[in-house]
Amino acid sequence: YQSISPLSKQFLWGAATAAYQCEGAKLEDGKGLSIVDLNINPKFADTSVTTDHYHRYKEDVALMKELGLKAYRFSIAWPRIFPNGDGIINQKGLDFYRNLIDELVKNGIEPLVTLYHFDLPKALQDKYQGWSSRQVIDDFFHFSKTVIDEFSDSVTHWFTINEQSNMFALPYLLVFDENDTRSIEEQKYQMNHYMTVAHAKVVEYCRTQYPSHKIGPAIGLSPYYAASALPEDVLATQVCADFKTYFFMDLYFKGEYKANIWKYILEQGYNLDILEEDLALMKSAKPNLLGINYYQSTMVRACPETEVAQDVAIDENGAKQAIFETAPGRYQVIQNPNLNTTPWGWEIDPIGLRILLNDIYARYPVPIIITENGIGGQESLDENNTVDDSYRIEYLSEHLDALTQSVNDGVDVVGYCPWSFMDLLSTSSGFNKRYGFVYVNRTDKELLDLARYKKKSFYWYQSLIQSATK
Numbered sequence: 001y002q003s004i005s006p007l008s009k010q011f012l013w014g015a016a017t018a019a020y021q022c023e024g025a026k027l028e029d030g031k032g033l034s035i036v037d038l039n040i041n042p043k044f045a046d047t048s049v050t051t052d053h054y055h056r057y058k059e060d061v062a063l064m065k066e067l068g069l070k071a072y073r074f075s076i077a078w079p080r081i082f083p084n085g086d087g088i089i090n091q092k093g094l095d096f097y098r099n100l101i102d103e104l105v106k107n108g109i110e111p112l113v114t115l116y117h118f119d120l121p122k123a124l125q126d127k128y129q130g131w132s133s134r135q136v137i138d139d140f141f142h143f144s145k146t147v148i149d150e151f152s153d154s155v156t157h158w159f160t161i162n163e164q165s166n167m168f169a170l171p172y173l174l175v176f177d178e179n180d181t182r183s184i185e186e187q188k189y190q191m192n193h194y195m196t197v198a199h200a201k202v203v204e205y206c207r208t209q210y211p212s213h214k215i216g217p218a219i220g221l222s223p224y225y226a227a228s229a230l231p232e233d234v235l236a237t238q239v240c241a242d243f244k245t246y247f248f249m250d251l252y253f254k255g256e257y258k259a260n261i262w263k264y265i266l267e268q269g270y271n272l273d274i275l276e277e278d279l280a281l282m283k284s285a286k287p288n289l290l291g292i293n294y295y296q297s298t299m300v301r302a303c304p305e306t307e308v309a310q311d312v313a314i315d316e317n318g319a320k321q322a323i324f325e326t327a328p329g330r331y332q333v334i335q336n337p338n339l340n341t342t343p344w345g346w347e348i349d350p351i352g353l354r355i356l357l358n359d360i361y362a363r364y365p366v367p368i369i370i371t372e373n374g375i376g377g378q379e380s381l382d383e384n385n386t387v388d389d390s391y392r393i394e395y396l397s398e399h400l401d402a403l404t405q406s407v408n409d410g411v412d413v414v415g416y417c418p419w420s421f422m423d424l425l426s427t428s429s430g431f432n433k434r435y436g437f438v439y440v441n442r443t444d445k446e447l448l449d450l451a452r453y454k455k456k457s458f459y460w461y462q463s464l465i466q467s468a469t470k
């Protein structure tokens, strides 16, 4: 890749989704259940139908073509390929993705494939506690190898794991063993280690077998701002960024544990299963692509040892509360009074994207695709069968400006995939929070006819892609 400023003609103008949020067909054609099928907030729609993309993918790809997409990021559901997580391949599952990929390629749209988007086969959770067991490394590798070998003729861009850092932070994206005598925190570090090794094994395989392909993690990132110029706040902000960003980035791109995190693990007395050969593999597996999911920035202040610990506070509608997360003796995440927020309390910060990209690329200089960026809102069709989502146009165009400035600053951003191509099941808020360029006619409670309608942002993005690529 070579960045040309402003964005190059080859820039991957895309959009994103994930399997469990749009496919539906939860148990159809041999698919097995995943942990996310069970973990979605039961207050909202379940994953049985979602947007029915499994049956309507041709119509959806036609809309992508009309939108002018050059790339489409989606995920492959592990339990659709291996209903039991391991063992026999479900041919019908492979067929679905073969058909989808062929349809994309036929329409000139580059498939960008995520291998893991929160949907561990439930069978593996039942069998050996999923990510808590070393066996998951081989099973994830086997699934990924199967998929990569199968589709390597048409897919050249791969993302291993989506938002490992968020799975670490948000308890509902993983399942913990109630009978495990270790604390949740210790279990998380262990799962995180196995996930890292599983990622590394797949990266190593792909880079060796398919040297022209691009592969890397897709990680949810945020820039961290100190609440004041007090040195204590600035230091706390550094520590927070270490735990939430650089810990994961170093595991992926340097193949090592950051010294201060390692010290923390030792101080806590965690007894983790980490082998020399894991560390050797992590060192040698070098991703050559980085996916970044960006929604918001984060403000931080120092937090005294004496402060009572508080979990990430999410209200019943999935919105953040004013006090977010406290790590006594380290940091506290607080609301930034300088920024507007979405109705869910997520800070809207386009400049934050430029700050983030510049910082990350300076430390880890690999080509970047923005794999998610977008704004959710409560929406319904108006009398013209459309949605005036001007607020989304404003959000996306400001973030694209920031991205372009960042490319001008020298950062190698090669693609942009707003979240999401169409409305889908929001992980935290169901269909009450819509992100798409395309409206899908259903609510959490009522399936309705699931018809697709183009929102105002659809036409905006279409004309932007047209003018950028002509």
Ligand code: BG6
Pocket (backbone or CB within 6 Å): 018, 162, 163, 166, 220, 293, 372, 376, 419, 425, 426, 427, 428, 429, 433
């Ligand atoms: C990312 C996930 O965390 O954010 C997506 O990769 C998710 O799966 C998106 O949907 C937006 O979050 P939410 O909770 O608003 O759907």
